[in-house]
Amino acid sequence: MAKTTTIQLFKNIQALVEQSKQELYVIANTTLTETYYHIGRLIVEHEQQGSNRAGYAKETLINLSAKLTPVLGKGFSVDNLENMRKFYVVYKDDYTKHITKNQKSEPAVRKLKKIPISETVSRKSSNIPISEPLVRKLELSPFKLSWVHYLLLMRIENTVERKFYEIEAAAENWSKRELQRQFDSALFERLALSRNKDKVKELSKKGHVIQKPSDAIKDPYILEFLDLPQQDFYSENDLETAIINKLKDFLLELGKGFLFVDRQKRIKMDGDDYKIDLVLYHRTLRCFVLIDLKIGTLKHQDLGQLQMYVNYYDEEIKDEEENKTIGIILCKNKKESTIKYTLGKGNKQIFASKYKMYFPEKQILKLVREQ
Structure with a gap:
């Protein structure tokens, strides 16, 4: 010994x-x-x-x-x-x-x-x-979970929704405070918006399972923790700085699997310098995730620029065993037709999601999903 x-x-x-x-x-x-x-x-x-x-x-x-x-x-x-x-x-x-x-x-x-x-x-x-x-x-x-978790869960009347939050809280080791925030930010409704009824039922059985890039995307993202004003008198740099200052909360809002890599990542093409706002990595999907921040309405030029960044990472940065890079634009507003005709039907790498500085009205999200 x-x-x-x-x-x-x-x-x-x-x-x-x-x-x-x-x-x-x-x-x-x-x-x-x-x-x-x-x-x-x-x-x-x-x-x-x-x-x-x-x-x-x-x-x-x-x-x-x-x-x-x-x-x-x-x-x-x-x-x-x-x-x-x-x-x-x-x-x-x-x-x-x-x-x-x-x-x-x-x-x-x-x-x-x-x-x-x-x-x-x-x-x-x-x-x-x-x-x-x-x-x-x-x-x-x-x-x-702990007793205080169940005190919150018991107040959720919808069985499918309650089971989803219970599974996610246990799997992700959410504190009671984190569980409360995810419920207040209508995580279930936001995920359910992009799923059919059968897929929504799966949320209550398996939780949030990520198998493909679209599974990792929410729309909208709720950034109330940044404490930025709801009006438009902050800049994209202000938004990025606020995110970095609350990085843990931002990663929690993005969802499971995201890791921070870099900010204002500089890349050079044909003598020109470009900067990517945020570079992340997704453990489950095994790919880089590039995030571009826009404080106004999304334009087709924004999508084209992010597509260029994604293509660059696929060609120059990612390893052979890693999957294709994902690009996410977080914007204040967007027009679906702009996204549809700029990216085309075969797009599986570029996503545009709105962000909000306040908790959404859960009833409104439910009505949108039911429609």
Whole structure:
């Protein structure tokens, strides 16, 4: 066994304690959420056995809170108990299906593995090794998010929409704040706008799956976090600077898989210098993504210029094993006919999306999608 220094011993013990704390957080989070679910179940079952008179359910919660709070603490107010009850009502079918499925499947032999768990406030957690019994318990639980996530999700009435946000929050390790923003910015409606009904249903089963360039595109993009005025008295340079200053938020709004590479990327052709506003890379699609920012209405010259940048990257920059470069123009306004006749039917690399500095009206987006 290799000899360790006192400093290394300190670091090893510190790492072990920190790991144990994270493991405790993981199991406590799952256990707490399941406990609240079963409290909700007990309340509903009690109500079903009791009186049908008006006010009976409310009286039950008031009396229950009065008895539980002195013994168990502040977490059992009438409002919290009502949330637990609603949690059971909303998720009982999903819970039953999940448990039934796991009972039918034969448990496989598992090694120590790493499981990412979503946090309540910030992305501080990392993948941590967890013992086999704990892994099994977490796998059996249908609840992969924290209680505060479910408090938000329960308010989403549309089952398809709610399931989509639940899948994405778990897969992308969204904090509660990030989940709230994605919901407020109508991510589901924006993705659904470019999909038929069958594809929309897939969003609730698999989340946002990216298989081709168009899957990674939203329209519009919501940039309220830039804190720029909605009027037109900021420049394209102001817009770019604001994006760089809030790069993490911008990448979150773009969606999964985007990585920042460069800004104002200089390229030279025939002695002339050109600058690409933003250069990104998409991990899933394995390609460069070039973004051009326009504060006004999109023009056909803008599309032609971006096409030139994309062609240059395909010829001069990308490796053979990488896929073709994608170009995205973010503009204040656009005309579909300009895009259609400039790019042609075979276009699969250039996209034009509007950006907005405020959250969209969800009902309007729903009406547009239904039409």
